[in-house]
Amino acid sequence: MDLWYTEKQTDSFGITAKVKRTLATEQTDFQKLDMIETAEWGNMLVLDGMVMTTEKDEFVYHEMISHVPLFTHPNPRHVLVVGGGDGGVIREVLKHPSVEQAVLVEIDGRVIEESKKYLPSIAGQLDDPRVEVKVGDGFMHIAESENAYDVILVDSTEPVGPAVNLFTKGFYAGISKALKEDGIFVAQSDNPWFKAELIEQVIKDVKEIFPITRLYTANIPTYPSGLWTFTLGSKKHDPLQQQRSAELDSKYYTEAIHKASFALPKFVDDLTK
Amino acid sequence: MDLWYTEKQTDSFGITAKVKRTLATEQTDFQKLDMIETAEWGNMLVLDGMVMTTEKDEFVYHEMISHVPLFTHPNPRHVLVVGGGDGGVIREVLKHPSVEQAVLVEIDGRVIEESKKYLPSIAGQLDDPRVEVKVGDGFMHIAESENAYDVILVDSTEPVGPAVNLFTKGFYAGISKALKEDGIFVAQSDNPWFKAELIEQVIKDVKEIFPITRLYTANIPTYPSGLWTFTLGSKKHDPLQQQRSAELDSKYYTEAIHKASFALPKFVDDLTK
Numbered sequence A, B: 001m002d003l004w005y006t007e008k009q010t011d012s013f014g015i016t017a018k019v020k021r022t023l024a025t026e027q028t029d030f031q032k033l034d035m036i037e038t039a040e041w042g043n044m045l046v047l048d049g050m051v052m053t054t055e056k057d058e059f060v061y062h063e064m065i066s067h068v069p070l071f072t073h074p075n076p077r078h079v080l081v082v083g084g085g086d087g088g089v090i091r092e093v094l095k096h097p098s099v100e101q102a103v104l105v106e107i108d109g110r111v112i113e114e115s116k117k118y119l120p121s122i123a124g125q126l127d128d129p130r131v132e133v134k135v136g137d138g139f140m141h142i143a144e145s146e147n148a149y150d151v152i153l154v155d156s157t158e159p160v161g162p163a164v165n166l167f168t169k170g171f172y173a174g175i176s177k178a179l180k181e182d183g184i185f186v187a188q189s190d191n192p193w194f195k196a197e198l199i200e201q202v203i204k205d206v207k208e209i210f211p212i213t214r215l216y217t218a219n220i221p222t223y224p225s226g227l228w229t230f231t232l233g234s235k236k237h238d239p240l241q242q243q244r245s246a247e248l249d250s251k252y253y254t255e256a257i258h259k260a261s262f263a264l265p266k267f268v269d270d271l272t273k
Helices: A058-072 A088-093 A107-117 A120-127 A138-143 A161-167 A169-180 A197-208 A255-260 A266-272 B058-074 B088-093 B109-118 B120-125 B138-143 B163-165 B169-178 B196-207 B254-259 B266-271
Strands: A003-010 A012-026 A032-038 A042-047 A049-054 A080-083 A101-106 A131-135 A149-156 A179-188 A212-219 A227-234 B004-011 B013-027 B032-038 B042-047 B050-054 B078-084 B101-106 B131-135 B149-157 B179-188 B212-219 B226-235
Touching: A003 A042, A012 A107, A032 A107, A049 B196, A058 A088, A058 A149, A058 A179, A058 A212, A058 A227, A058 B101, A080 A088, A080 A138, A080 A161, A080 B163, A088 A101, A088 A120, A088 A149, A101 A107, A101 A138, A107 A120, A107 A131, A138 A161, A138 A169, A149 A169, A149 A212, A161 A169, A161 A197, A169 A179, A169 A197, A169 A227, A197 A212, A197 A227, A197 A266, A212 A266, A212 B212, A227 B109, A227 B212, A255 B254, B004 B042, B013 B109, B032 B058, B032 B109, B042 B109, B050 B058, B058 B088, B058 B149, B058 B212, B058 B254, B078 B088, B078 B138, B078 B163, B088 B101, B088 B120, B088 B149, B101 B109, B101 B138, B109 B120, B109 B131, B138 B163, B138 B169, B149 B169, B163 B169, B163 B196, B169 B179, B169 B196, B169 B226, B196 B212, B196 B226, B196 B266, B212 B266
Parallel strands: A080 A101, A080 A149, A101 A131, A149 A179, B078 B101, B078 B149, B101 B131, B149 B179
Antiparallel strands: A003 A012, A012 A032, A012 B013, A032 A042, A042 A049, A179 A227, A212 A227, B004 B013, B013 B032, B032 B042, B042 B050, B179 B226, B212 B226
16 A cells, blocks of 8 residues: 655645555644655654644754854854654754753643653753753743844745744744843744745834844745745844854755855845845 | 646656646647646747746846847947747847847747747837747757857756757857857756756856856746856956946846846856856
8 A cells, every 4th residue: 555645735736645554643632643654854843733843854944944043143052943843853952062041941741751752862952951851831931031042943834723823023022031131032934935025024023123134035845835934033143144154064064055055045134125 | 627737847846837728739840839828827838848048037037138248249230149940039039229230040940930929028029120030950040050149048848858059168159150250159057956067167158258157147936046157258358347238128138137147156156257
């Protein structure tokens, strides 16, 4: 029997990946969770029918959401990750020796548990002593935090289901309050081919709260269109004037990629105006 | 009835696109040609089961294979396009006022005819008086040309079927001979996620013939992995020192993208070493 996982990324387009076997499938308290062993991408985490991460291409997303802000900040010590239960962002954050504490607030504990079980190369650093894992609502954690973090990374699902509050101006205002006076935040902000209006809205909202707002991109093959965007809001440090030199173990991020990722294709740049 | 076109881009991964109707399907003298009207991408040209171009995302490929070398060359007057029967590269080449003559050598006349019929926004400039269309073998045309072109663009299919000769060192040597003393060529060179060895080989071969050899990338959603590479060989002008300022009607290319496209993700950069 030939099994294929097909994800409709829009009503009329999608990807399809050959499945060796289904490792886990369940309805958690928050979403449908599937863990699939694929032939092309290794183990793949799927939430509510959307690919979240795969063993083969996860490094792109996790490096790019982390190292761009962390190398922009001169001395990141306290980092918060909202979402990101697979642990990949935490793994990259811990590569920065300045980081004393990395807090993960993931609403769905099952994502953490299943990632530790089936994605050990991604989730393996969640037990590091510098990491504090909280299973809870990231929106609430942000609302209760003040002047607490140097960098906040929003590694959310799409703005449907449990992540809907994470794409609101109120959330960005909360992030600003939760950040220290020279804090930086980054949120994944979907793709410009199918979700142009969402990007326009995120940029517009973040611009109203952060003096420095920039969009950057990375290539993620298993995400819709292969071109992913990240929105960065910063109180003081401009990512185009990178603060520290990058010397770390990476497969995608380089100093040149850091700068180049902010050069936007014209039709994408137009969304930020 | 719900029709979907599914392309297996590897043995175990692919894309799938909803089909409104099939416009044409035939076996030409060289390859299987399908023209499909899709719901997401508009009309789509498929050769031997591989997406060649679509109305919605064609601008990326056509702008990036053309404008990077054409803005690098100080005064491109004579341009050759090998392959490219859909006419998209010619359309972009003609945006440069310095171009006096653009020669298209496409081996399969049916690609030209069907593109004119079903992809008029792409093929519409093939009848421009500056364009000379030759239905014939690009490899032979190159072999018979000497000191003739400022820029040569190789817009081929994959290195299977009719394009197999276009990925050989002999072909690159012929291109060097066909170029003028400060000529530049670019060839599409597939994607680094599934075809890393091909890219390594192309880079190695081109380096042996051209003093300046560089790889650059662009995001093309309907191509495998969404991350496409182009290999540029140049006798004199370095694309990192862009010669002319870019002022043209574009949707992807900008001066910033020109430079940024040469910043390679680390795992891609490693293929060029």
